Amino acid sequence: MSAVPAVPRASRASRPSHPRWLRLTHWLNALAVLLMIGSGWRIYNASPLYDFSFPKAITLGGWLGGALQWHFAAMWLLGLNGLLYLLLNVASGRLFRRFFPVSPSGVAHDLWAALRGRLGHANLSVYNQVQRVAYLFVMLDVALLVISGLVLWKSVQFPILRELLGGYDSARHVHFIAMSLLTGFIAVHLLMVALVPKTLWAMLVGRKESV
Secondary structure, eight states: OOOOOOOOGGGSOEEESSOHHHHHHHHHHHHHHHHHHHHHHHHHHHSOSSSOOOOGGGOSSSSHHHHHHHHHHHHHHHHHHHHHHHHHHHHTTHHHHHHOOOOHHHHHHHHHHHHTTOOOOSOTTSOOHHHHHHHHHHHHHHHHHHHHHHHHHSTTTOHHHHHHTTSHHHHHHHHHHHHHHHHHHHHHHHHHHHHSTHHHHHHHHOOEEEO
């Protein structure tokens, strides 16, 4: 009786660390965010909240009217594509599988490991707890950006949202702070990509991971 040959490790089932729908929605979200930040800075310069303005060279739109057109166009892209991203994450089970569980002790452990350069990145389909918190945070931050943006755009049509944010002027501050936090996330995210370049390749073409 002949023995059944062992299955080589290389033939194990594998799947992309990032499915096609995730990569597509990720890059569309990235494009929308860049357009909104650049045009938003130009809109801010027209009526600054604080004692500074953004250099015109890093703003988008050229003038207030042009910046508003870019901002509203990107708003629809971010809102609709962001909603699709969230729905697909929930429907596929990926949201709960990749971003939970999260605990303070787990975040502290992974953060300490990252600071010492001992956090592994062999399997890109598995997020450490620092990544989970960061990605959950940015989802909530973008939602806050959209909500506060609706108040600034159509204040009369969204009275409940306006009151929840403390009024129109308060909504401006909320919108600016949420934008600043998102910009900070992008800066850290790009730094992490520079430190672990294979994460960029995985998001571009999808890297196969053993399952």
